[in-house]
Amino acid sequence: MKKIIDLLGITLGAVLIAVSIDVFLAPNKLVGGGVSGIAIILYYIFRSPVGITMLLLNMPIFVLGIKILGSSFGFKTLYGTFILSLFVDLLNLFKLPVIKDPIIATVYGGILGGLGLGIVFKYGGSTGGTDILAQVFSHFTGLNLGQSLLIIDGIIVISAGFIFDFVLALYALLVIFIQGYSIDLVQQGLSYTKAALIFSDRPRDIGEKILKELGRGVTVFYGMGLYTGKEREILYCVVSQSEVGRLKEIIHKSDPKAFVVITPAHEVLGEGFKSFKQ
Incomplete structure (x- = not known):
């Protein structure tokens, strides 16, 4: 078939x-x-x-x-x-x-x-x-x-x-x-999803709120600031286009000084998004 x-x-x-x-x-x-x-x-x-x-x-x-x-x-x-x-x-x-x-x-x-x-x-x-x-x-x-x-x-x-x-x-x-x-x-396909990298002094707080309020998974990466020499946790998550505003609101309330990079994610496959079989 x-x-x-x-x-x-x-x-x-x-x-x-x-x-x-x-x-x-x-x-x-x-x-x-x-x-x-x-x-x-x-x-x-x-x-x-x-x-x-x-x-x-x-x-x-x-x-x-x-x-x-x-x-x-x-x-x-x-x-x-x-x-x-x-x-x-x-x-x-x-x-x-x-x-x-x-x-x-x-x-x-x-x-x-x-x-x-x-x-x-x-x-x-x-x-x-x-x-x-x-x-x-x-x-x-x-x-x-x-x-x-x-x-x-x-x-x-x-x-x-x-x-x-x-x-x-x-x-x-x-x-x-x-x-x-x-x-x-x-x-x-069209970019209906966005990927976000979040740099914050309160990563756990932000991550938990994204999990609870948006229902989206969050991954923690470990990196080091070249200027400060300090290790820090970096959050990565993918959300739909309609959830971007809510995501920014969550981040800003938890840490107004957070640094966020939001980019188009042209195709997202897996749980919560498009199936591999489509």
């Missing part, structure tokens, strides 16, 4: 990416990196169908990845690669409305494409392409995956700038950043 759900998730993600390419990116010559970017460039040079071109480009990349890195990509990557290429050309047959404003296309194309990629990744899939090339490049150069992917996508975007327009290339860079943020949004 899980395998079927994963394939349905990858399919949904591929549909969103295809809509992003057909409605927003390709009509505006927005080459946001990846194999889809190369396919858009080739479409405007040779009028070759974007989907078929993506599939043809992905096949040797897939084989290269297996040869150099081993057969770790699996069926889901092959399925994601094929289904995305299919939907890109299939949706063109339905004559979807095309957005010809580069600013709107950049924002919504980036969001939609990023959400689609995030869903594909969430269900253990991949759309192949430069993800695999980046791993091969990283294997030979020693650079990390993020640096390798940035270099490869950067080359594609700069090439598009020479072929089309450097203003469009700048829009394409925005597409890449927006896609990255949207992928993180799907993978990590």
Whole structure:
């Protein structure tokens, strides 16, 4: 059953990416990196169908990845690669409305494409392409995956700038950043939780009140102030966004001189928060 759900998730993600390419990116010559970017460039040079071109480009990349890195990509990557290429050309047959404003296309194309990629990744899939090339490049150069992917996508975007327009290339860079943020949004979710580090001369009192009044767990770390040279107890706790005000009130009443650092906790799994199975 899980395998079927994963394939349905990858399919949904591929549909969103295809809509992003057909409605927003390709009509505006927005080459946001990846194999889809190369396919858009080739479409405007040779009028070759974007989907078929993506599939043809992905096949040797897939084989290269297996040869150099081993057969770790699996069926889901092959399925994601094929289904995305299919939907890109299939949706063109339905004559979807095309957005010809580069600013709107950049924002919504980036969001939609990023959400689609995030869903594909969430269900253990991949759309192949430069993800695999980046791993091969990283294997030979020693650079990390993020640096390798940035270099490869950067080359594609700069090439598009020479072929089309450097203003469009700048829009394409925005597409890449927006896609990255949207992928993180799907993978990590919105930050509805906050993590707090509490430095106080009355840590036990504060900790007990958090336990009793908020019902949240508190962890004690032992540290030492570099200036004073004194050992002290540091509290760490995670609360929901709606509980932040109450947390600050508890701390201030117990110790007005307390030092508190509150940061977003993008994903919290376990008792009192989200289940690992979600």
